[in-house]
Amino acid sequence: MTKISEMPxxxxxxxxxxxxxxxxxxxxxxxxxxxxxxxxxVSTAAVHRREDKPFSxxxxxxxxxxxxxxxxxxxxxxxxFDRSAWQQDLNTIIPLDRLEEMATDGEIGSVxxxxxxxxxxxxxxxxxxxxxxxxxxxxxxxxxxxxxxxx
Numbered sequence: 737m738t739k740i741s742e743m744p745x746x747x748x749x750x751x752x753x754x755x756x757x758x759x760x761x762x763x764x765x766x767x768x769x770x771x772x773x774x775x776x777x778v779s780t781a782a783v784h785r786r787e788d789k790p791f792s793x794x795x796x797x798x799x800x801x802x803x804x805x806x807x808x809x810x811x812x813x814x815x816x817f818d819r820s821a822w823q824q825d826l827n828t829i830i831p832l833d834r835l836e837e838m839a840t841d842g843e844i845g846s847v848x849x850x851x852x853x854x855x856x857x858x859x860x861x862x863x864x865x866x867x868x869x870x871x872x873x874x875x876x877x878x879x880x881x882x883x884x885x886x887x
Contacts, residue, residue, distance in 0.1 A: 747857075754859060765880075773881040776848035776874050780856030781822075781829050781887035782812035795855040796862045798870050803832055803847050812856060812887065829887060848879045856887050 740748055782791040784799035790811040791799070801808060806826060810819060821828045835847045852870045854863055874882065 750857075755861075757861060768880050770844055771842060773844045774846045774848055774878050775835055775844055775881045775883055776877070776879040777830060777832070777835075777851040777883045777885060778870065779830060779851075779853045779885040779887060781810060781853055781885065782855045782857075783808045783810050783830060783853045785809075791855040793855075794858045794862070796858060797866045798852045798854045798863075800850045800852050800870070800873070803836070803849055803851065806832075829885060831883075831885075835883075844881075848874065848877050850874075850877060 740751060743751070782795075783801070784791070785801050785805055786807050786809050788799050788801075790809075808826060808830065810822070822830075827833050830851070830853075832847070832851070835844065838844045839847050850873065852874075854866070
């Protein structure tokens with residue numbers, strides 16, 4: 737990650753002018769015990785399966801990928817983002833293997849079938865429709881815990 741002061745002027749201006757929504761209550765539902773949690777990942781890393789449509793600049797949609805997918809690519813547009821760590825180990829940004837280990841050890845209940853990625857360079861307010869669609873899919877899959885990974 738880079739400091740805003742070190743970003744190119746276009747990115748610095750875009751990020752500096754974002755109006756972030758205020759969240760009054762960060763806990764929307766009572767948490768379930770860890771050993772009962774079914775966890776899905778939601779990331780802003782703009783990762784997707786190789787055969788999926790790449791993300792575009794300011795994309796408002798998401799890509800879903802299965803918990804067994806490991807051939808993921810990143811189409812995040814921020815040139816200042818260092819991709820070297822995740823290229824060596826996907827778990828640095830999408831910890832699917834760690835979640836599976838936790839499920840196997842009984843620390844969590846299970847890992848959801850599908851996980852979701854958005855374009856982190858987009859304004860979060862414009863993603864609401866897509867976020868609600870992803871949330872509906874997670875509810876159908878019995879997800880009761882979401883691991884949010886901002887990139």
